[in-house]
Amino acid sequence: MTDKLILSPKYKAFLRCNAPVEFLEGTTAAGKTTVGIFKFILKCAESSKKIHILSGLDLGTIEKNIINKDLGILDDFGSLVEYNAKGKGQYSLPHLILHTSKGERIIYILGYDNKARWKKALGGQYGCLYIDEINIADWKEKSIQAFTLERYAIL
Ligand SMILES: Nc1ncnc2c1ncn2[C@@H]1O[C@H](COP(=O)(O)OP(=O)(O)O)[C@@H](O)[C@H]1O
Numbered sequence: 001m002t003d004k005l006i007l008s009p010k011y012k013a014f015l016r017c018n019a020p021v022e023f024l025e026g027t028t029a030a031g032k033t034t035v036g037i038f039k040f041i042l043k044c045a046e047s048s049k050k051i052h053i054l055s056g057l058d059l060g061t062i063e064k065n066i067i068n069k070d071l072g073i074l075d076d077f078g079s080l081v082e083y084n085a086k087g088k089g090q091y092s093l094p095h096l097i098l099h100t101s102k103g104e105r106i107i108y109i110l111g112y113d114n115k116a117r118w119k120k121a122l123g124g125q126y127g128c129l130y131i132d133e134i135n136i137a138d139w140k141e142k143s144i145q146a147f148t149l150e151r152y153a154i155l
């Protein structure tokens with residue numbers, strides 16, 4: 001394991017690509033999550049919207065594979081990011097606060113095992129959406145399509 005984010009030409013091309021929706025496919029440990037979340041946080045910072053969503057199987061899995069891992073969000077962004085696992089203040093759901101030069105961005109952490117919570121989130125206005133391992137999500141409803149996204153999702 002290395003402690004630095006290595007950006008191969010392919011990853012640099014991915015970071016520079018501007019598409020409204022992106023899907024990353026590859027073998028286990030190919031680097032999809034590592035590079036996907038890095039781009040996702042940059043897009044949240046760049047977005048004019050305040051609220052964004054980061055989703056994975058459940059809270060524990062998201063914490064382990066995305067937030068706390070080596071080259072995860074806290075490792076990559078350090079003091080620019082604050083993780084509130086139990087919610088804080090007016091934001092009662094687990095969330096990350098991203099401090100940017102344009103103000104705070106709130107990134108809700110939403111497990112797709114929790115259908116009730118997904119339903120509550122429907123109808124909101126969000127900037128960016130990241131869903132880890134979307135292939136294992138067993139949605140019956142077409143929840144994702146109901147989201148109003150400003151411009152950007154990595155699935
Ligand atoms: N660009 C990168 N630079 C350095 N290490 C990386 C990079 N991408 C992935 N890794 C490392 O490789 C391992 C697997 O990466 P991960 O993003 O979890 O893969 P995937 O989501 O495709 O299964 C992790 O330990 C991660 O830290």
Ligand SMILES: [Mg+2]
Pocket residue numbers: 032033034132133
């Ligand atoms: Mg992954």
